[in-house]
Amino acid sequence: MSLLAFCEWLAATRGSIALHESLVMYPLIESTHVLALTLFVGLAVILDLRLLGLALTRVPVTDIATRLLPWTKVGFTVMVITGVLLFYAIPVRTYQSIFFRVKVVMLILAGLNVWIFNNRVFLRVGEWDRDARTPKAARRAALFSLILWGGIIVAGRMIAYNWFDCDIQPQPAIVNFVAGCVVPPPAP
Ligand code: HEM
Numbered sequence: 590m591s592l593l594a595f596c597e598w599l600a601a602t603r604g605s606i607a608l609h610e611s612l613v614m615y616p617l618i619e620s621t622h623v624l625a626l627t628l629f630v631g632l633a634v635i636l637d638l639r640l641l642g643l644a645l646t647r648v649p650v651t652d653i654a655t656r657l658l659p660w661t662k663v664g665f666t667v668m669v670i671t672g673v674l675l676f677y678a679i680p681v682r683t684y685q686s687i688f689f690r691v692k693v694v695m696l697i698l699a700g701l702n703v704w705i706f707n708n709r710v711f712l713r714v715g716e717w718d719r720d721a722r723t724p725k726a727a728r729r730a731a732l733f734s735l736i737l738w739g740g741i742i743v744a745g746r747m748i749a750y751n752w753f754d755c756d757i758q759p760q761p762a763i764v765n766f767v768a769g770c771v772v773p774p775p776a777p
Pocket of ligand 1 (some may be wrong): 619622623627630665668669671673674675676683694741742743745746747748749
């Protein structure tokens with residue numbers, strides 16, 4: 590079963606139809622998605638600004654990281670749960686949204702950036718914990734984090750604007766390829 594066929598199957602389920610047609614639930618889930626963003630990305634930005642030496646430079650990095658991490662994890666968990674529900678409500682449109690695909694690529698890169706920071710850079714935090722100017726690798730991770738989460742937010746916002754709609758053909762070949770549109774052959 591292709592991913593598109595799976596999304597078409599998902600879209601035909603009672604739960605997806607009910608969520609898609611709900612007057613209250615969908616806006617409620619989307620609002621929660623945005624609210625969780627303020628918690629998750631908002632706190633991540635505070636740590637990134639510290640690592641870049643732009644804010645809280647007299648506070649040890651570990652103080653900020655350990656105090657914010659539990660709330661960041663709560664925000665991230667709510668982001669993912671509400672995001673999956675938003676996907677479930679309109680699976681085919683979202684799966685074929687170029688903005689959603691770009692967002693998923695950036696989510697993977699952002700996750701990789703966090704993994705490298707936690708498992709490489711942060712292991713030696715004891716050497717630079719109180720320094721206003723952190724090592725180059727820490728500043729680089731913070732910069733990537735700001736760029737990627739900023740891009741994820743913009744891409745998330747753009748999903749609603751289905752500029753490259755598979756249902757509106759003809760589209761440029763590159764759009765059909767990137768969005769995964771299935772274009773019927775022209776009538777003979
Ligand atoms: C964890 C980091 C995430 C961030 C920072 C994020 C951010 C956003 C933002 C800012 C929007 C626009 C909301 C609006 O316009 O009202 C959005 C929409 C959306 N997000 Fe996320 N998101 C995240 C994760 C996810 C995940 C994991 C999924 C699904 C697997 C997802 C699926 C969606 C969908 C489908 C929409 C479009 C809703 C619509 O406009 O109809 N998001 N996201």
